[in-house]
Amino acid sequence: QQQVKQSPQSxxxxxxxxxxxxxxxxxxxxxxxxxxxxxxxxxxxxxxxxRPDVSEKKEGRFTISFNKSAKQFSLHIMDSQxxxxxxxxxxxxxxxxxxxxxxxxxxxxxxxP
Amino acid sequence: NAGxxxxxxxxxxxRGQEARLRCSPMKGHSHVYxxxxxxxxxxxxxxxxxxxxxxxxxxxPKERFSAEFPKEGPSILRIQQVVRGDSAAYFCASSxxxxxxxxxxxxxxxxxxxx
Numbered sequence: 001q002q003q004v005k006q007s008p009q010s011x012x013x014x015x016x017x018x019x020x021x022x023x024x025x026x027x028x029x030x031x032x033x034x035x036x037x038x039x040x041x042x043x044x045x046x047x048x049x050x051r052p053d054v055s056e057k058k059e060g061r062f063t064i065s066f067n068k069s070a071k072q073f074s075l076h077i078m079d080s081q082x083x084x085x086x087x088x089x090x091x092x093x094x095x096x097x098x099x100x101x102x103x104x105x106x107x108x109x110x111x112x113p
Numbered sequence: 114n115a116g117x118x119x120x121x122x123x124x125x126x127x128r129g130q131e132a133r134l135r136c137s138p139m140k141g142h143s144h145v146y147x148x149x150x151x152x153x154x155x156x157x158x159x160x161x162x163x164x165x166x167x168x169x170x171x172x173x174p175k176e177r178f179s180a181e182f183p184k185e186g187p188s189i190l191r192i193q194q195v196v197r198g199d200s201a202a203y204f205c206a207s208s209x210x211x212x213x214x215x216x217x218x219x220x221x222x223x224x225x226x227x228x
Contacts, residue, residue, distance in 0.1 A: 043221045
């Protein structure tokens with residue numbers, strides 16, 4: 001099963017809050033899990049990524065939590081700001097030797113002042 | 114160091130015409146990927162190319178779509194006899210092989226509208 005399921009579809013959080021976006025997968029061959037941020041009219045930009053041998057990774061205000069046994073991973077944004085308002089995509093790559101990514105359907109995040 | 118360059122940014126075609134989308138990878142990158150994004154959806158893989166080779170075209174529709182990455186020049190995604198359902202944003206990405214933990218870099222996309 002190649003799907004990556006992402007939720008919620010949209011999310012509104014007050015400034016300073018911690019939005020959490022969740023993703024789940026079935027394919028145990030996935031070995032690399034990036035998150036992308038996309039602003040309107042732009043291409044997706046890599047935000048942060050994790051491998052299954054690590055349970056958590058932090059980069060600035062962004063944290064990925066990874067639960068290998070549950071095949072789930074999530075993105076947390078600390079101290080969220082209006083500038084974080086964007087669409088966020090989780091993705092996964094299988095360890096087959098090429099870099100093809102399977103994307104979730106995206107979460108439209110709005111941070112209100 | 115310029116990023117991934119895609120052109121045109123916007124393309125309008127009438128049904129039945131051909132659409133040609135161009136992608137110049139980042140300097141030093143020899144791997145190119147094309148993805149399609151339908152409105153309110155995630156990106157769907159279409160094709161993965163290296164110079165003069167198609168490595169994986171499992172996401173390409175069987176008819177009307179083709180892609181190439183010649184020895185010289187940009188990668189081209191070609192859609193023949195476009196239909197309304199081809200209206201989407203088409204993104205190109207480039208990478209070096211197995212850039213572990215760096216993912217790859219996307220261009221800003223070409224938004225195709227079929228009228």
